[in-house]
Amino acid sequence: MIQEFGAEYAYDNHFEPCEPGEKDYVLHFRDRGCLTRVTHVGGSDADAGDSGEVIDLPRLADYPRRPSRVTYLFSLGEERLFLALDDSLPVPAGFSYESVNWLRHAEPQHLLFAAATASQLDRWYRENRFCGRCGHPTELAPSSREIVCPECARIVYPKICPGVIVAVVSLADDPADDRIVLTRYAGRTTALWALVAGFTEIGEPLEGTVRREVMEEVGLSVKGLRFYKSQPWSFTDTLMAGFWCEVDGADALRVDHSELKEARWFRRDEIPLERTSDRASLTGEMIERFRLYGRGAWGD
Numbered sequence: 001m002i003q004e005f006g007a008e009y010a011y012d013n014h015f016e017p018c019e020p021g022e023k024d025y026v027l028h029f030r031d032r033g034c035l036t037r038v039t040h041v042g043g044s045d046a047d048a049g050d051s052g053e054v055i056d057l058p059r060l061a062d063y064p065r066r067p068s069r070v071t072y073l074f075s076l077g078e079e080r081l082f083l084a085l086d087d088s089l090p091v092p093a094g095f096s097y098e099s100v101n102w103l104r105h106a107e108p109q110h111l112l113f114a115a116a117t118a119s120q121l122d123r124w125y126r127e128n129r130f131c132g133r134c135g136h137p138t139e140l141a142p143s144s145r146e147i148v149c150p151e152c153a154r155i156v157y158p159k160i161c162p163g164v165i166v167a168v169v170s171l172a173d174d175p176a177d178d179r180i181v182l183t184r185y186a187g188r189t190t191a192l193w194a195l196v197a198g199f200t201e202i203g204e205p206l207e208g209t210v211r212r213e214v215m216e217e218v219g220l221s222v223k224g225l226r227f228y229k230s231q232p233w234s235f236t237d238t239l240m241a242g243f244w245c246e247v248d249g250a251d252a253l254r255v256d257h258s259e260l261k262e263a264r265w266f267r268r269d270e271i272p273l274e275r276t277s278d279r280a281s282l283t284g285e286m287i288e289r290f291r292l293y294g295r296g297a298w299g300d
């Protein structure tokens with residue numbers, strides 16, 4: 001998944017006030033694009049299995065001038081990353097603004113994670129330039145990751161929205177006939193088969209989100225909820241919690257066509273292979289685990 005990469009790039013989110021050195025990464029975003037240098041590798045040789053896009057992110061030394069507003073983000077192993085909140089920053093040679101969502105297809109994974117996570121913090125900084133209580137311009141707290149209002153002392157913390165990903169399965173007498181519900185969203189250009197998913201509502205526990213979303217999207221009751229893993233999904237300011245559960249009672253799907261294009265039951269051998277190379281998402285991992293291991297997917 002997106003947060004799973006080499007231990008040499010261990011994520012350390014502890015905030016410390018510091019200034020970037022010439023070799024530190026300084027990320028910059030414009031119109032939801034991340035300043036990136038993209039290199040295409042392979043591809044000319046049909047046997048080359050590793051063709052694709054390799055990305056690098058800008059370091060302080062790459063910029064023609066020093067950014068005016070920079071805050072510390074986090075570190076990945078020995079690498080320190082900062083964020084420039086300087087809208088007039090000139091673009092360094094060889095770099096361009098690339099959609100963070102597009103970067104999901106690129107390597108290396110730790111820099112994809114860095115760009116996605118930094119983009120979430122960049123949105124948070126930009127969307128809280130004024131106090132939501134009194135309207136006064138806000139400031140960055142000097143020694144913590146907080147935005148503060150100097151007028152009314154309001155403190156704003158980074159926005160993280162919980163949500164769930166739900167694999168609903170039906171277990172048969174013969175494990176070869178075990179099935180899983182896959183869904184496809186309506187109105188999206190990249191509509192891969194996915195799992196039931198949705199955001200947690202105010203006052204709702206995660207288990208409640210699971211039961212409500214499954215009922216709303218495909219009209220099923222479920223039982224035997226098992227938490228699997230969670231995943232930060234910075235593209236939508238989300239922390240996703242993945243659950244396995246079994247259909248409880250009637251298994252006829254009643255699809256919510258306002259949200260979904262379609263939904264249906266798949267036996268393991270019917271599951272499309274379109275997710276097998278999806279290394280980033282919890283959805284992809286859960287679908288692939290069920291395809292490979294069936295009811296062993298959620299075992300120890």
Ligand SMILES: [Zn+2]
Binds near residue numbers: 133153
């Ligand atoms: Zn205020």
